[in-house]
Amino acid sequence: MSEQLQFTFDVNGENFTSAGEASVATKKNLRMLGYPPDIIRRVAIAMYEGEINMVIHAGGGFATVTVYPDKIEIILKDNGPGIADVALAMKEGFSTAPENIRSLGFGAGMGLPNMKKNTDTMTIESELGVGTTITMTVNT
Amino acid sequence: MTVSALKDALGLEILSLPKPDREINGAYAGDLLSWVMGRAEEDCVWATIMTNVNVIAVASLVDVACAVVCEESEIGDDVINTAAEKGVNLLRTKLPIYEFCVEISKLI
Numbered sequence A: 001m002s003e004q005l006q007f008t009f010d011v012n013g014e015n016f017t018s019a020g021e022a023s024v025a026t027k028k029n030l031r032m033l034g035y036p037p038d039i040i041r042r043v044a045i046a047m048y049e050g051e052i053n054m055v056i057h058a059g060g061g062f063a064t065v066t067v068y069p070d071k072i073e074i075i076l077k078d079n080g081p082g083i084a085d086v087a088l089a090m091k092e093g094f095s096t097a098p099e100n101i102r103s104l105g106f107g108a109g110m111g112l113p114n115m116k117k118n119t120d121t122m123t124i125e126s127e128l129g130v131g132t133t134i135t136m137t138v139n140t
Numbered sequence B: 001m002t003v004s005a006l007k008d009a010l011g012l013e014i015l016s017l018p019k020p021d022r023e024i025n026g027a028y029a030g031d032l033l034s035w036v037m038g039r040a041e042e043d044c045v046w047a048t049i050m051t052n053v054n055v056i057a058v059a060s061l062v063d064v065a066c067a068v069v070c071e072e073s074e075i076g077d078d079v080i081n082t083a084a085e086k087g088v089n090l091l092r093t094k095l096p097i098y099e100f101c102v103e104i105s106k107l108i
Helices: A021-032 A039-060 A111-117 B005-011 B031-041 B054-062 B077-085 B097-107
Strands: A004-014 A059-066 A073-080 A121-127 A133-140 B012-015 B027-029 B046-050 B066-069 B090-094
Touching: A004 A039, A021 A039, A021 A059, A039 A059, A039 A073, A039 A111, A039 A133, A039 B031, A039 B054, A059 B066, A111 A121, A111 B031, B005 B027, B005 B097, B012 B077, B027 B097, B031 B054, B046 B054, B046 B097, B054 B066, B054 B077
Parallel strands: B027 B046, B046 B066, B066 B090
Antiparallel strands: A004 A059, A059 A073, A073 A133, A121 A133, B012 B090
């Protein structure tokens, strides 16, 4: 029996300034595993955007990174309000981020598009009032 | 050109310089962090006026050669310390972003 290498992170929804810790830790782990910089960069950027989204919109959540022989999978799960219109949320420039978040340089409506751009597959399951689960993979 | 050479050429203030010998291959200017993360390329000089701690995360994740805070924008010690911890080159200049970019274009 072989087990996949897996990292899990509790993304703290209280502290906006610490957002990114899971992505930075993942970046470090993948570097130690010897992945090429481009793969690591794509995984880290997609994951960071997801982390930021979870902190801005959902009060935090959980991130799970699984290393498969041919791909890296990132699952971001939150119990936030859900996404009302996924197609609209995927449009570059569309954002529902509040003003205080925009003043920090976020809320450009680039988060989900960046996640899609940096990954090979991305699926969004979201139910209003229940939460959102985003599954992304990067082929290695 | 290395980050250290850029610093000398333009008289940049050192806030954190753990990797002075990193090679620069271009430049990017921007303040919207997600936009920068989507468009900036690794090994570039990133010019910005943003100074919150998320700047360090973006600089680290994009793997820029250095981030340069323009217009002598104020920056907290906690942010500078985070840059040092994360191995991010962080410099500062009095020049506005446009003028800084003009100067860079003469050098690289």
